[in-house]
Each structure stands twice: as structure tokens, then as C-alpha cells.
Amino acid sequence: MASTSFVLRDPDADEETKVHLIFRFNNQRLVYPTEKKIHPLYWNPKTQRARETKYFPGYTDFNNRLEQISQAAEDAYSSLINEGIQRPTVDQVRERFLSFLFPKQQVGKLTFFDFIERYIDENATLQKPSTLQVKRTTLSHLRNYAKARKQHIDFDTINLDFYYQFTDYLIKDCGFFNNTVGKYIKTVKSLMNDAAEKELHQNLAYKKKGFKTLVDDTDSIYLTEEEINRLYNLDLSRNARLERVRDMFVVGCWVGLRYSDLAELRPEHFVREEGTAYIKIRTQKMYDDVYIPLHPTVESIIEKYDGRLPRVLSNQKANEYLKEVAKLAEIDGPVIVNRKRGKERIAEVFEKWQLVSTHTQRRSFATNLYLQGVPTITIRAITGHRTEKAFLSYIKVDSKQHAKMLKTHWNKQSQINNVLTAA
Numbered sequence: 148m149a150s151t152s153f154v155l156r157d158p159d160a161d162e163e164t165k166v167h168l169i170f171r172f173n174n175q176r177l178v179y180p181t182e183k184k185i186h187p188l189y190w191n192p193k194t195q196r197a198r199e200t201k202y203f204p205g206y207t208d209f210n211n212r213l214e215q216i217s218q219a220a221e222d223a224y225s226s227l228i229n230e231g232i233q234r235p236t237v238d239q240v241r242e243r244f245l246s247f248l249f250p251k252q253q254v255g256k257l258t259f260f261d262f263i264e265r266y267i268d269e270n271a272t273l274q275k276p277s278t279l280q281v282k283r284t285t286l287s288h289l290r291n292y293a294k295a296r297k298q299h300i301d302f303d304t305i306n307l308d309f310y311y312q313f314t315d316y317l318i319k320d321c322g323f324f325n326n327t328v329g330k331y332i333k334t335v336k337s338l339m340n341d342a343a344e345k346e347l348h349q350n351l352a353y354k355k356k357g358f359k360t361l362v363d364d365t366d367s368i369y370l371t372e373e374e375i376n377r378l379y380n381l382d383l384s385r386n387a388r389l390e391r392v393r394d395m396f397v398v399g400c401w402v403g404l405r406y407s408d409l410a411e412l413r414p415e416h417f418v419r420e421e422g423t424a425y426i427k428i429r430t431q432k433m434y435d436d437v438y439i440p441l442h443p444t445v446e447s448i449i450e451k452y453d454g455r456l457p458r459v460l461s462n463q464k465a466n467e468y469l470k471e472v473a474k475l476a477e478i479d480g481p482v483i484v485n486r487k488r489g490k491e492r493i494a495e496v497f498e499k500w501q502l503v504s505t506h507t508q509r510r511s512f513a514t515n516l517y518l519q520g521v522p523t524i525t526i527r528a529i530t531g532h533r534t535e536k537a538f539l540s541y542i543k544v545d546s547k548q549h550a551k552m553l554k555t556h557w558n559k560q561s562q563i564n565n566v567l568t569a570a
Contacts, residue, residue, distance in 0.1 A: 148172075149224045151217040153195040156180070158187050161533075166190075166213065170220040170240070177237050179244070181216055182344055183209060202429060205273035212269075219247040245346055259301050260286065262342050275407070285334040292316045302348035305339055310358045324486045324493075329361035336360070363487045364540070368502045369514040374478050375400045379444060381476045389475075391457035392468040394448050398456060399508030401442040402426055403529045406505040410459040417441070417449060430531060439529055466504045473500035514542040 149172040156165040163184040170177040189203040190196075196213060197206040223243035227235040235243075257265075263286045267279050292313055293300045300309070310332070317328045339353045352358065370378070379397045383390035399409055408430045418427045424441040441449070449456065460468070478500045485494050509530065516526050523538055532538035 149221060151220050153181075153213055153217075154192075155185070155187055155190055158190075158192070160187055162186065168216055168220060170224070170244070172224055172240065173234055175237050177220070177240050177244070179216075179220075179241070180344060181213070182341055183212060185209065208269075208272050216248065220244050223247050249345055249347065257347060259305070259338075259342070260290065262302075262347060263289075263338055266338065266341065277407075281330065281334055282338070285331050285338075288317065288321070288331055289313075289335075292320075295320060302339070302342065303350050305335065305350060306352035307355060307357050310353075314361070318489045322488070324488050325361040325363045326365065326486075332358075333360045365486070367510060368482060368499060368507060369511040369542070370400065370478065370503070370507060371511075372515055374476075375511065377478070378472060378476045381472065383472070383475075389468055389472050392460065392465055393472045394451070395457050395459060395465075396469055396472070396505070396508050398445050398448055399505070400511045401445050402439050403509055403512035403526070404428070404430065404439070405509060405531075406459075406462060406465075409456075412456055414454050417454070437529060462505055469503050469505065469507075470500055473503040474498075476500075478503060510541065513538070517542050 149170065152169045152171075154167050154169060156167055158164075163186050166181050166183045166185060168177075168179040168181055170179070185197055185203070189198050189200060189206070191198045197203055197209045199206050203209075220240075223246075224235065224240055226247075227239060227243055232239065263282060267282055267286075270279060289300055292298065296312060296316060298304075298309075298312065313335075314328055314332065317323045317331060318325075336353050336358065339348075339350075342348055343351070375397060378393055381393065383393055395409065399406065402409075404412075404426075408428060412426065412428065416426055416428050418425050424446060426439040426441065427436055428439075429436050459465070480499050482497050482499050482502060483494055484497060484502070485492060487493070513526055513530050517523065523535060527533075527535075527538050530538070530541075532541060
């Protein structure tokens, strides 16, 4: 008697983990790591399916895919039995199972580009639009590269030669900086990995050490509390468009949420417990309830909009308007931004207002609290940084500010010692 079940690879994980199929037959067991991932919080171990919850809106497609995988395993075993193989081996069942799950006629026709298109379609309800957009853009650059450099691209051509030529194209022809190049290389590796798990190819050249994702430290800005207050006090009563964007930005500077999480805030997220007003929200990447005390400025903005927050615009529009607001508030002063394009380091000078974006709000929140001596573990509980290293590379604190923090610490310690001596 054969049976199928699904288990999580790591049921105690604090992030998404793979779902594994376990197919048992004749005292044997076939384990197949599916392409599906899910956070344990949204997994029902009793039904062995995704929970039907609004926090995991793609549960229907997710569970339907698991049904397809389960049926393919059962059909594979039954077909072998029907052919007179009474005790098929694990290898026989696996081969037949994969042929049912990924028909050969389909695999034979499926190019790397076809696979990417199918991947985007299949994950339309499972991944964020921004994530899928990166894959669409990557596909577009791959096609443009193939045409411009007269190269054929398929699963078997994604090797180190491709890597060097494609990165060269992105840097020289497209003019991208290293971090942007790294984003597209990371996407190619992710797609190749997903296709390999579906046994669409056996080319593992993309896993070689030389096939690396380029990453450079970025010179991003943050706003001081004085600059945030200057923005908030700017009279925009005659420009509702800028006023709404400004107010939402200021809220972000005081709550530390990602822009995507800010967009999800509703009146029911504003709670009062034990006499203190909080934002209580389950963020998109942390999967746990996060409590954030309401700063007086945030309370004033919520009251201004009758218990709500202003409507959130797209990132592109919000960033455009924020630069306009920052310029009006005279958030100026030259800022040198160092970036690398290939091996060339390029220094560009901008006015500070030109660099203000929706992401500035979260970095401002984290940096200002750090400079005030708030424990990093407390700040990370809100920002979602899982490691101290990731957090410290995120905030923007220079050596002079570190020296001021140390001097402040010594002054406080001296005051404490004086009090103890006087006592």
C-alpha cells in the first residue's frame, strides 16, 4: 500500500523552508524536495498543507501544486504496478514520478527563457510583484545581451564564460553599478537552482566560486531628528499631494517599518494596552507580531487623518515627491556617494535632498536610535535585522559619531561616579 505525505525540511525555522514529499511504498521511502517554500507559521502539520489565512494569500495555488505532486507520485507507482513490476525500486519510482511531474516532451522544448516565463506565471500569486518584476527585468536583460553579443543562452550555457560576458555587458553596455549587476546575477543563480531542483538540467557551473554575486557597500543617507522635525514643521497646507507623502514619511521615520509594511497599516493595527498606544503588526519578513510604541508625532498624524494614515503611493511616485519636499525643507549640503562600476570606483556629489527616498525613513529610525544608545537588540526587534553584523552595516554612523558616543558614555560614567563619591 502506497501513501504520500508532506513535511517541512526545518519545522523550527524562523524563515521560509522547503516542503518535502515523502512517498512510502513496500517498506521503502522516496523523499523529494519540492520547489515550494513556506514559513512554518503558515503550515498546518495536521493537514500537511498551507493554512488558509489572509497572511498567506497564495495558499490556494500553493496547496493545488502539492496536490499535483502527490498525484504524480501515486500515478507513477500505479503505472509501474500495472506494467507488472510488483516491487519497484525507489529509483524506478523516482524516474517515473519525475516523468509524470515534468513530461519529457515539455522538458525537451523548455528553454531557459521559457522556464523563466513559466516561473513568473506560476508564482504570480505566491511572490510579491516587486520580486517578480526583478525576474522580468533579468529576462529582458538576458534577451538583450543575447541579441547584442550574438550569444545563445540556455541551461547548458550558463557557465563562467557566460558570467564574465554577461557582467561585462551589464557594466559596459548598460552602465550599471556593481550592486545592480549583482542583483541580476543573483536572480540568474536563483532561477538556475530552481530549475535544477525540477531536474530540468544538470549544469552546476553556476555554483562555482567564480560565479559570484557582486556586492559593494553603499553610501546611503539618514536624516537626523532635527531634519525630520524640519520636514514635519514645513507648511504644506496648500499642497495636499506633498503633505500626505511628507506625513507618511515622517511616520516611517518614527516607526521603522519597511515601506511595504507601512502600506498595510490599518486602524485595527493601532492598539492601546496597559495604557500605552502601540502599532501591532505582523510584518512581511518577520512573521511575528511586532509592537512599536507610538511617538507623539505619529499620534498627531493619526489624529489628523481621523484614526488612519494617508494613502500610500507607489515607491516611484513617493520618491519623486519626497525629493521635492526635502528640497523645500532645505535638507541640503553636499553628500559624496562612492560606487563601483566593475573595478572603477566612482565618486559623485549630490545635494542631500536628492538622495531622500522611502528607504531613508527606516534607516533614519535605526541610526538615530543607535546614536541615542538604544540597545541594538531592541532596534532589531522592530527593523527585523536578524544579525548584529547585518544591522551595523545597515545604519549610517561614521567614526566621528562613534567618538561622540564614547565621549557621551564617559561623561555619564563620570557623573555617576561623582554622585557615588558624594554619597
